[in-house]
Amino acid sequence: MSPPFSSLVLGGVTCLLYYRLIAHQQGCEPPPNFRYKDPIFGLDCALGTQFGIPSIARHHSRYGKTFASKFILDAQINTCDPQNIKAIIGGNKEWGVAPLRLPGMDLFCGEGTITSDGPAWEHSRGLFKNMFRTSNIVHFPILNLATNELFSHIPIDGSTFIHTATQFLLGFNSLSRSGDPQNSRMYGDIGSFVRDFHDAMFYCGLRIILGRLRILVPRMKVEKAFKSSHEFLDFHINEAFSEKISTASADDGSLVQGLIRQTDDRIDVRNQTIQNLMAASDTISILLSNTIFLLSRNPEIWKELRREIISTIPQAPTVESLNSPGLLRNVLFEALRLYPVFPLLGRTSLVDTKLPTGGGPSGNSPIFVPAGTRADTCFYALFRDEAIFGPNADEFNPKRWDTIKPDSWIFMPFGRGPRSCMGKEKAMLEASYVMVRIARKFERIESRDDRDYRAEMKLTCRNGNGCKVALFEK
Ligand code: HEM
Ligand SMILES: *[C@@H]1O[C@H](CO)[C@@H](O)[C@H](O)[C@H]1NC(C)=O
Numbered sequence: 001m002s003p004p005f006s007s008l009v010l011g012g013v014t015c016l017l018y019y020r021l022i023a024h025q026q027g028c029e030p031p032p033n034f035r036y037k038d039p040i041f042g043l044d045c046a047l048g049t050q051f052g053i054p055s056i057a058r059h060h061s062r063y064g065k066t067f068a069s070k071f072i073l074d075a076q077i078n079t080c081d082p083q084n085i086k087a088i089i090g091g092n093k094e095w096g097v098a099p100l101r102l103p104g105m106d107l108f109c110g111e112g113t114i115t116s117d118g119p120a121w122e123h124s125r126g127l128f129k130n131m132f133r134t135s136n137i138v139h140f141p142i143l144n145l146a147t148n149e150l151f152s153h154i155p156i157d158g159s160t161f162i163h164t165a166t167q168f169l170l171g172f173n174s175l176s177r178s179g180d181p182q183n184s185r186m187y188g189d190i191g192s193f194v195r196d197f198h199d200a201m202f203y204c205g206l207r208i209i210l211g212r213l214r215i216l217v218p219r220m221k222v223e224k225a226f227k228s229s230h231e232f233l234d235f236h237i238n239e240a241f242s243e244k245i246s247t248a249s250a251d252d253g254s255l256v257q258g259l260i261r262q263t264d265d266r267i268d269v270r271n272q273t274i275q276n277l278m279a280a281s282d283t284i285s286i287l288l289s290n291t292i293f294l295l296s297r298n299p300e301i302w303k304e305l306r307r308e309i310i311s312t313i314p315q316a317p318t319v320e321s322l323n324s325p326g327l328l329r330n331v332l333f334e335a336l337r338l339y340p341v342f343p344l345l346g347r348t349s350l351v352d353t354k355l356p357t358g359g360g361p362s363g364n365s366p367i368f369v370p371a372g373t374r375a376d377t378c379f380y381a382l383f384r385d386e387a388i389f390g391p392n393a394d395e396f397n398p399k400r401w402d403t404i405k406p407d408s409w410i411f412m413p414f415g416r417g418p419r420s421c422m423g424k425e426k427a428m429l430e431a432s433y434v435m436v437r438i439a440r441k442f443e444r445i446e447s448r449d450d451r452d453y454r455a456e457m458k459l460t461c462r463n464g465n466g467c468k469v470a471l472f473e474k
Pocket of ligand 1: 125275279281283284341413427
């Protein structure tokens with residue numbers, strides 16, 4: 001062996017032994033290992049996860065709630081154990097997101113709420129803190145317009161409508177707050193912006209998924225998608241800066257207006273805006289599309305929901321009526337439970353740390369986790385745990401919410417802890433509002449597609465088969 005090579009091997013072995021030693025001292029034992037068909041790169045586990053979320057749930061039922069795997073050369077922990085999930089997402093000192101997300105996204109949006117940890121994350125989260133007050137997140141007139149717009153895309157003769165209409169609605173709707181809704185130039189090219197933005201998100205997602213292999217994605221294509229989104233946003237940001245003086249009064253208003261009140265750095269404003277748009281743009285439409293998908297397969301629940309909505313929610317819904325518990329909320333919870341918009345939350349350990357459980361033959365010992373280990377927490381599997389959600393947890397049954405009361409560290413479709421969703425209240429209110437309007441208008445709903453839900457993972461997870469349903473006014 002040549003000297004540098006042997007010292008490398010020696011170094012590696014020492015490092016390994018060192019880790020074993022500390023692990024042992026702390027009573028840690030390793031979790032079960034995924035048994036690979038591809039033992040070198042571990043592609044079968046990683047790609048299986050990426051192209052079929054339900055496959056992780058199967059792995060969990062085979063290996064237990066916590067198991068180890070790898071991707072390329074990186075070690076990974078997979079867990080759906082509530083105690084471990086709490087340890088991973090409950091704090092942000094030991095676990096972070098930047099190592100995982102920033103390299104794939106920095107070209108598009110630099111450091112911001114979604115891509116950073118520590119002071120950069122605190123700064124970004126702080127910028128938005130005041131913008132998520134109830135009074136600022138629901139704009140019934142805008143929602144009303146957007147819902148009417150949606151209806152104009154739904155043929156009321158019972159022919160199939162595809163979920164792009166819903167997407168358009170909410171893409172457009174969430175955007176209308178990042179710019180002036182009266183701005184016709186914005187509406188003029190909003191369609192192409194939405195397309196560019198989706199391409200950009202797709203490339204970010206792909207680059208994150210590929211990890212070290214992200215160089216395989218053609219740089220030219222990536223930059224082109226990023227650039228066209230940038231140009232569109234820059235136009236509106238510049239516009240907002242030039243109107244700054246006239247709108248400097250209240251702290252309500254659009255996201256961009258809120259940001260330019262706090263900073264003069266236009267690129268920072270753009271980066272922050274992109275990160276918020278990413279968090280906001282597709283999520284609500286995916287939730288709505290999943291809800292309608294499920295209801296179209298359960299027409300009796302549609303009838304009951306419609307009855308309840310008509311009798312309890314005023315024609316012009318109020319925040320209070322939309323927030324009140326009942327079948328509508330249970331239906332949305334059930335959709336979030338079965339098809340979480342974020343079925344996996346990933347983190348990377350920033351320091352050497354431990355997970356409380358899942359190690360050793362008993363599966364109860366703590367696990368030692370060296371710095372730089374990726375952990376995927378699997379909400380998809382967690383939300384289908386029959387011990388928590390009752391029997392037939394794979395089935396859509398909103399009534400189960402009358403009897404179960406899962407801990408908020410267990411049912412957390414909006415995440416939990418310091419990095420939990422900033423738009424949770426907004427998402428629930430907007431989804432409820434649109435469901436109320438649809439339920440009032442349409443007496444019947446029919447599925448036009450008997451294929452199962454097919455998880456399609458990008459940054460969020462949607463049904464790759466779309467949502468093909470027919471709605472009938474009578
Ligand atoms: C059904 C709709 C939505 C779901 C299920 C959802 C879910 C989530 C989840 C699980 C996280 C945590 C991510 C993590 O811990 O890594 C998150 C973060 C976030 N969400 Fe949402 N979200 C939704 C809609 C929205 C909307 C409409 C907005 C904004 C208007 C929004 C803004 C954010 C932001 C800014 C973060 C990042 C927080 C941080 O990292 O500090 N979300 N969301
Ligand atoms: C903003 O994003 C660009 C990429 O578009 C990046 O180069 C830059 O460093 C980011 N700036 C900040 C302040 O994060």
